[in-house]
Amino acid sequence: MVHPIRSAFLPPAECAHLDAEADSPMSPTFVFFRSVVLTLAVGLFLLASGSAARRPRAQVAFWATAALVHLVWWFLPELEGIWSQAGRWMVTIWVGALVTAVLLTVPFALLLAGRWLLGRRMPAGTQAHGPRVQLLYVGLSLVVGIAVSFGTVGGPLVREEVVQVSGLPEGLDGLRIANIGDVHVGPFIKPADLTAAVNLVNARKVDLLAITGDLIDDLDQLEPTLDALERSQALPVLSILGNHDKYPNEAAIVAALKLRNPRIEVLINSSIQIHPRGVPLRVAGVDYPLAADGRHMLPRDEQDAAMLRFADLAFAQMAPGEPLVVLSHHPEFFPIASARGAILTLSSHTHGGQVRLFGRPVIAAYDYMHGIYREGNAYLDVSSGLGHWLPLRIGVPREISIVTLRRG
Structure with a gap:
């Protein structure tokens, strides 16, 4: 805009x-x-x-x-x-x-x-x-x-995934979590597009809706964007921040999200215990490791150090053996999350590579680009995103991902 x-x-x-x-x-x-x-x-x-x-x-x-x-x-x-x-x-x-x-x-x-x-x-x-x-x-x-x-402009697709988790509490068997990331409400994605996506998620009968960062680029459309999220039948909506949310609009976005509590829960290096289906589940959200000048690609050692600090804060209230789901805009947080006991990490950020030829990203900038990854008993889902700040996608359609947890 x-x-x-x-x-x-x-x-x-x-x-x-x-x-x-x-x-x-x-x-x-x-x-x-x-x-x-x-x-x-x-x-x-x-x-x-x-x-x-x-x-x-x-x-x-x-x-x-x-x-x-x-x-x-x-x-x-x-x-x-x-x-x-x-x-x-x-x-x-x-x-x-x-x-x-x-x-x-x-x-x-x-x-x-x-x-x-x-x-x-x-x-x-x-x-x-x-x-x-x-x-x-x-x-x-x-x-x-x-x-x-x-x-x-077309889409989005709904990608359904089922993961087998060893030791999953019986009450969480069949739990369905929707991952909507990289919405980028602005010139190319409207609040009405987000409304349609939430309606799709509602029709699929999900238990939780996670917004995994980069919700909005144009603050003029912030209120109708939050109105769209409140249409979710899976409440509270769990949200974290992405790099577009943080620079330079973080203060406005965080204030708006917090005003909508308890219907929208924003997690910034923090966690919350919820009770889907009456069973306790810990959901933690970590911040994006953004440089002070707005650069979104820190050197790897600085990025890892920042993520470890975020993990210490986000997991501080976690009880031993408590089932844990993590929201991280940056998918490179996955090894840390899995080491801390997370059964599922939900991410976005990569746009699936934005351009894929013959099923492979032209530029593989990250270790985890798109889809489901597994490390031991931990899983990562990386969404290609509902929107885009640059209207250029080849072989990577807009998508919503839904992950169903099953007892392994």
């Missing part, structure tokens, strides 16, 4: 802190202006690549389309209903095509250079490169952009 952030939940003295939002490389504002810059770069590349792109009709078509897309993008937070859906399709197709075009720039530039060198050795009057190369460049970008849009 490119409009100033306002929130009834944030004290006036802290409003200046929100100005940092525009500087965050993951903020909606930053993504918007990054798109503008990349659009200019692609337009200039097309202009320099041959005479076909210099024709007035081609120039008008490209720049008019770019202006329309970014105008719709600018006002996307105010659009509702079918207009919002159409606007998100348009912007998503554009971003997918734009990213593809940028990735294709180097190989196509080399191809054009090769054809130009070859043309210098050809007889006079022979065309060395015409509109075919440019048409292929634009065509491939659009095809990928359209394909990407189905993964970002």
Whole structure:
């Protein structure tokens, strides 16, 4: 979103802190202006690549389309209903095509250079490169952009998992926990999308709903977002913070979540004992190891040290032998959670890699990317997320995961 952030939940003295939002490389504002810059770069590349792109009709078509897309993008937070859906399709197709075009720039530039060198050795009057190369460049970008849009605007899928836990109390056999993470309510995901997801979870008869971080990017939509969570029939809703929640909007989000207690329970290096089906269950939530300047990728040794500190705080009230479920936005907390006796850890953060080809992430930035992992009697579920701050998903659809516990 490119409009100033306002929130009834944030004290006036802290409003200046929100100005940092525009500087965050993951903020909606930053993504918007990054798109503008990349659009200019692609337009200039097309202009320099041959005479076909210099024709007035081609120039008008490209720049008019770019202006329309970014105008719709600018006002996307105010659009509702079918207009919002159409606007998100348009912007998503554009971003997918734009990213593809940028990735294709180097190989196509080399191809054009090769054809130009070859043309210098050809007889006079022979065309060395015409509109075919440019048409292929634009065509491939659009095809990928359209394909990407189905993964970002369509869905979500519901992924059901069953895990066998040795020593699980009989009363917790069959307990169903929904994991909704990386919602990113903002320009591309609306509170209505979260409402639909909660309705899906309600229809699946879950016992617990866990929000595993990165709930919201646009504080203007915070109240309807919390209204959507309160539709859950599995109360209280258990929530933790992700890196997008923490920088720079942590104060507003935490205040809003706490105002909704006891219907929404926010866990920040703390735990709560709940009684689903009348059986005691400890649920702990750990914070995200974020650097003071907002960087979300700490060096591994600093990250591990921070996670160990969080674990000491979050598990302080745990009784020996008490069944424990852990919520951690960052999936790399799993080894610590399993060592402390957690039977299940729920995470998100990775977006499933965002781009997967032949079932594998193009960039595997984490040890645990997506799906179910097991370590002894402990399990980890990593959701690919309900939303996105960058509308680009290839082979990784939006999802809700539901984990059912069974006695092993």
